[in-house]
Every structure is written in C-alpha cells, then in structure tokens.
Amino acid sequence: MNPSHLSGPVLVLGSGLLGASIGLGLRARGIEVFLSDPSPSAQAVAVDIGAGRAFDPAQSLSPQLVVVAAPPDVTAGVVAGALERYRSAVVVDIASVKGAILAELEAMDSLGGDGLSRYVGTHPMAGRERSGPVAARGELFNSMPWVLCPTQHSSAQAVKVAHSLAIDLEAVVFRFSAAEHDAAVALVSHLPQVMASLVASRLQDTPGPALSLAGNGLRDVTRIAASDPALWVQILGANAPKLLEIMQGVRSDLDRLINTLSAPTAPGARLDLAQLMAEGNAGQSRIPGKHGGPAQQYSWLSVLVDDRPGQIALLLTEIGEIGVNVEDLRLDHSAGLQVGMVELSVLPSRRVALVNELTARGWKVLQ
Template sequence: MGATHLAGPVLVVGTGLLGTSIGLGLSRRGISVLLSDTSPTAQQVAQDIGAGSIYVPDSSPEPALVVVAAPPDVTASAVSRALRDHPAATVVDIASVKTSILRALQADEDLGAADLARYVGTHPMAGREKSGPAAARGELFTAMPWVICAHAGSAQDSVRIAGSLAIDLGATVHRLDAAEHDAAVALVSHFPQVASSLLASRLMNAPAHALALAGNGLRDTTRIAASDPRLWIQILSHNAPELVGILHGLREDLNRLIATLEDPQGPGALLDLAELMGEGNAGQARIPGKHGAPPQAFAVVTVIVDDKPGQIARLLTDVGEAGVNLEDLRMEHSSGHQVGMVELSVLPGRSLELTEALVERSWKVVQ
C-alpha cells in the first residue's frame, strides 16, 4: 500500500466490531492506537487481540485523530465530547447515518465554528454478521467503500486526515455530503434490511414442512434479517425521512402487484406481471460487479460435492491448478441428501475449460 499517511496517536472511542477492526488495521501499520470504551471488558479484549493500548486520561499522549465508533444514538454526544477534550485533534465518526448527527453537532452550544472545523463525518461500508471486538478483523475494510462526508465548515486538513484513515485501512474513498449519503444508504443498505426483515417475519408461523423445502433463494433474501435489532432501531429512526419515500414506492408496487394477482386472467394482467419482473431484472443489472466494475455476466459451472470434510478445499485447489480465475462461489445443500451443489462463476470463455479440467479430476459436473 505504500507509505503510511496517518500520524498517531489515533484514539478509537468504541471497541466493538468496527472500532476494534480499525485499531487492528492501524496497529499493523505501525500507527500508535489508543482504545476507549464504556465497557471495560470490550476495551480489554480489544487490547488483548492487538488493536492498541487502553487510553488513560492525563497519562496517555494526546491523539492527533479521534475515531468515534459509537452507536448512532450516542455518536453526536461522543463527538462533541471528543472535540472539547482534544482541542488539537481531528475527530471523525463512522456511524451509518450522517445528517442527524451533523445537525445535532451544529446545534450544540458547547461547540464553536473552530471546533466543528475539526469534525468530519465518515462511514465505512463494511461489517460482519458477528459483533463485538472478538469478531474484529484488520482486513475488514480492504477494498470496501468508505464515504467521507465533509460539511461546509470542515477544515481541509481534517478532511485530508479523514481520507487518509480510509486509505491506510485499504478502503476506497467516496465523497458525498451528508444528505447525499443518507439518501444513498437508505436505498442500498437500510431498505434491503427492512425488506429482508419483513420477508423473514412471514416465516414465524410457517409450518415445518414448508420450511423444509427452503433453498438458497429464501436464505439469500433473509440472511440480513438476522442482524442486531438494537442497532437497526437506531439506524432506521435516524434515517427515517429518507427511508419513508422508498417505502411509499414499495407500497405502490405492492398495491399494483396485488391488484394484478387478484385478477390474473384480466386484461393486461400478464403484461403487467412481465413488466414488473422486467423492472426487477433491469434494477439488479445495475448493481456494480466485482471490484466495483460494471456488472458482467458470468458462466456458472455447477459441481456436486459430497458433504464431508476437505471437499471444498480440494475443489478450490483443483480450480486453481486448472488456471481458471474464480469470480464468485455459491453453495447449496441438497435437502435430504449428504451432498451439496457448488456454483462456480467464471468468465464465459473459460467455462468449458474448467468443466473439462474438473471432470478429469473426477468431479461430478452438472452439464
């Protein structure tokens, strides 16, 4: 990655998954990291796994940068405190909402323009299904988007430092204002969470024999429904204005679909269904592909794999030895059978080559 851009010490306030991951990533780059958390246990775990050393007021060195990694409902107060306690430091937060936090800080009578000049809102678009410092990974932000949301009063030096934090952690920097950010994440992050949760809620009283038929389609669309409700209550309440408009649009689409299905043989019904599904195809096709590149259609090679230790590792080794780059991988277990089907996505021109190589290595490839 080249030379380190940040100068330490960096104080990380909040040692959950993201805060500890930031500490791990910076520490591995030789940057001095200090850790602070209201939970002594979380703070100690973060230190024990190498994310930094525990911050001791009046004893630890003054930070050049403070990263507030707190839940959205306390982020503004934590940023305000950091700006007042560390008058020479740039202060950034990594909360997933930006407008409500900025407004709270601008309305804070304890902060002046010079204080707010040192504040920059940011949001790394990264995470895991697990939470807490023990789940942290120093590589969590590698190649992931990190949004820098400078406000009108942000000092250029503070904006540069915020960008350097993202770059030093391997992220790709995107620059939006707070309103643009909140509108974007409402559509690509918060709305999918709500849709997944609503879908999964319909399964609460589903009969067991119906759920036994579930495949990857249901698993894929409900995966994020397992997210922490406590965090999402805060996120959704803070970004409600942006989300409501999207939900109104969804309600219109649902009403349209319901009206069509109530008379599926009526005039224009089949055309309307085709248009609705086609609109979904068009929207899905706009999602960027690998490494943020334009979406690209891949060929899928499906391999039947026995459900026993070492099979996936052997398959991936054989793919590598065939010299074919793997673009994506999905696996689906066959209900009632001790086998799984692994879907290997490759460039269209390499699918036949990969198929022949795997068959030669005694794999069962679905033609």
C-alpha cells in the first residue's frame, strides 16, 4: 500500500453510499475517520461496516478535512456550518452539481472570502444503482474520475488537501470550473438519465407479450432509469439551466424526426433519416475508449452458451488460450431456451481468427 497523502483525521458528514465508501477507502489506508449523519440508523450501519467511528457533535475534534456528503439541496448549508465550526479544516463537498452550491455559499455574508478559502467543490464520478451504506465499497472510486472545482477563493493548501483525498481513494483527478463541470455533467450524466427515464416511462402500460421481445438494446438504454427519483429531483433542479440548453437541442432534433416520419416517403425523407442516424454514429464515435484513451472501434461477435454453471468461465478461458483480449462483454438470455448469448467485442484484426478458432473448438458462433 502506498503512503497516504492525507494525515487526518477526516470527518465525513453523511454516511450514505458515497460517504461510507469514502470512509472505507480512507480507513483502509490507516486514516482516522469520523462519521456523522442525521439518520442514526444510517450512521450505525456505516460504523458497523468499518467506515469510521461515530461522531458525537458535542465532542471536540480538529479535523484536517471535512467531507460533506449531503443531498445537493442542503449541501451549501452543511458546508457553511462546517467552515464556521472547524476553522482550521479544509471543507469539500461531493455533490453532483457545483454552480448552484457555490452561488449559495458566496451569497452568505457570514463566510466571506476568508471562509471560502478553505472550501473546494468536488465531484467523484462514481456510484452504484444501489444506495445507502450497505452498498458502500472502499474501492468505489478506484480509477474513476474525481473532479476538483477550485474557486477564486480556494487557497493552494485547500486544493492540495482536496487533491490528496482523491489520490488516496485512487481516483483520477480532473480540474474544471464550476460552470464547466455543470455543463459537462449536464451532457454526459444528466441528459442520459432524463432520456433513459423518458424511454422507460413508455413501458408502464406495455402488454407483457410485447416486453417479452425486449433485448439488450432496451436494457442498455433504460438501465439507469432505476435511479433514485428523490435524488434526481434535486440534481436536475440545481442544474436546470445547463440541462435546458441541451434539451432544447434534443427537442429540435425530435421535431425534425417527427416531421420526417409524418411523411416517410416524401422526397428527401429517407436521406434525412439516414443523416440523423449518421449524426448519432458521429457522436458515439467520440466517446473515449478504454482507460480514457482515444475512441476505438471494435468488432462484435456472439457465442451461444448453455445456461449452466461454468460455461462463461470456460468460454473466456479458451479465448485467453487463443490469445485474444476481450475488450467488452455483454450477456443476453434466450426467451424460450436454456441458452445464453455472450456478446464479445475484440479488435477488428483479431475477429476472424477468433471466430475460426472458437468454431473449431465446438462453440456456436453467430456472425
């Protein structure tokens, strides 16, 4: 284990999924962590799983760092309280919106520039579909983006401590202004959530037989629609201006598509549909590839496997013996047979050789 950059102690205000995961990650590095949460049961669970020691607000503590892991709509107030109470501590928040929180803090006369010199807004881009401390993992932030949003008030020391927190949790650090951050997450996080929820909402009254035809495409598009509505109400409300700009562009594209589909055989209609799909291809191709590297196009193939223990492990073992690296993997199941379909992506230059070798070994490859 590499030496820690933080010395501690660290006080985490909020012991949900992210707060408890931060506690677990820091404790694994030997850093002393105290936990405080308005919910006694959430705090007790976080303590029980080893995320830190229970903190009594009546006790005296001089933390090096206070991490505010509170819901976005109360984050500014909790940050302000921490800055006023722990006057030698750096205070960071991990809320998923930054501009609205900063504006609220700057409007507080009690803080002033000196108080805000110890504050840095941050956002770890990590999470799980499950919530609460029972879902916490000390490795949650490993290799995930952690955005620092220092302000004109933030001191160099405060930024250093905030950076140390991310590094100790083995995250990858990025720096954005609050406005840049909110614009970026509106596009890469908030828009996908809204679109997934809108698509999934169409399924509420869909007859069961129709849904039995659903495959990975529908599951991929709607997976994040299972997210916590209460949390997303706060996130979308706080970042509404940035998201609204993007949604207006989406509305223009939808209006264009609706007009074209209203007369699908009219002159130019097919060309417009092809152009719309091509624009999607162009955008998708810009998503970074593995490990944040340049976008990379892969070739896909599907292999049928019996739905019984050990078959996927056997398939991957044999692919390893062949000497081909699997870049991505997805699993689907037949609606009527006890078989699964393993979809594999590989480098295009290795696809033909892999298909031939798997076929020779008795696997049924769908091309």
